[in-house]
Amino acid sequence: MSSDRLDIKTDSALLQQYKAGRDLAVLGVLYNRYMSMVYGVCLKYLKDRDESKDATMQLFEKLATSLHQHEVANFRAWVYVMAKNHCLMQLRARKGKNFEEISPLLMENDATEHPGEEPELESNLSKLEDCMGTLVAEQKQCVQLFYLEQKCYREISALTGYDDNKVKSYIQNGKRNLKICMEKNA
Known part of the structure; x- marks a missing residue:
């Protein structure tokens, strides 16, 4: 190539x-x-x-x-x-x-x-990376696909094999857990 x-x-x-x-x-x-x-x-x-x-x-x-x-x-x-x-x-x-x-x-x-x-961005990216590591595998995978790779629920469902409701749940719970982790490490 x-x-x-x-x-x-x-x-x-x-x-x-x-x-x-x-x-x-x-x-x-x-x-x-x-x-x-x-x-x-x-x-x-x-x-x-x-x-x-x-x-x-x-x-x-x-x-x-x-x-x-x-x-x-x-x-x-x-x-x-x-x-x-x-x-x-x-x-x-x-x-x-x-x-x-x-x-x-x-x-x-x-x-x-x-x-x-901005230094704050650097700090937040580092915290976010650490907090991503604390998520359960399903949440981490769905959050990465949704936010970082900008996939929709259907695409995530097709890639992971989880039904749409599970995908939505993993994303919501993952997002909540990331927020809690980020606030705790602030």
């Missing part, structure tokens, strides 16, 4: 294709869409261009295995959080137990470095 055709595919379609065939070219097309964002996140935390470039490449290498270990519904949000966590781990490893030296970097709240990306 030509790379031109890969460029027009959605993130979800590329993820499915990569998981099915483990073709690094497919993963490369997907990663290229967000490489500048990943580099920006790394630069924000690491404050060094060369280290940020290295971290960006390390993250690409990690993706090859991480995508097979995790169910990813929103690649952009997932890779953003993955980049942030990678950089924080590097900072912690570099500074050892001197957390006081790192804390000003973690508390940085300058929205001008990444216009359009």
Whole structure:
């Protein structure tokens, strides 16, 4: 398949294709869409261009295995959080137990470095990802299909084998449980 055709595919379609065939070219097309964002996140935390470039490449290498270990519904949000966590781990490893030296970097709240990306959004995406993991499998699956993949009840019913009323119930209960979890972790 030509790379031109890969460029027009959605993130979800590329993820499915990569998981099915483990073709690094497919993963490369997907990663290229967000490489500048990943580099920006790394630069924000690491404050060094060369280290940020290295971290960006390390993250690409990690993706090859991480995508097979995790169910990813929103690649952009997932890779953003993955980049942030990678950089924080590097900072912690570099500074050892001197957390006081790192804390000003973690508390940085300058929205001008990444216009359009608010720190609150980052925090909420991270909480949402954690809370999704607390849902029972049926709720998680239906919530992901409905909200992230924008499927209707009938499509979800056809994909999962649950009747329409069960799908509606799983979505409503999942949404309620996510809200409770998000409020608890606020």
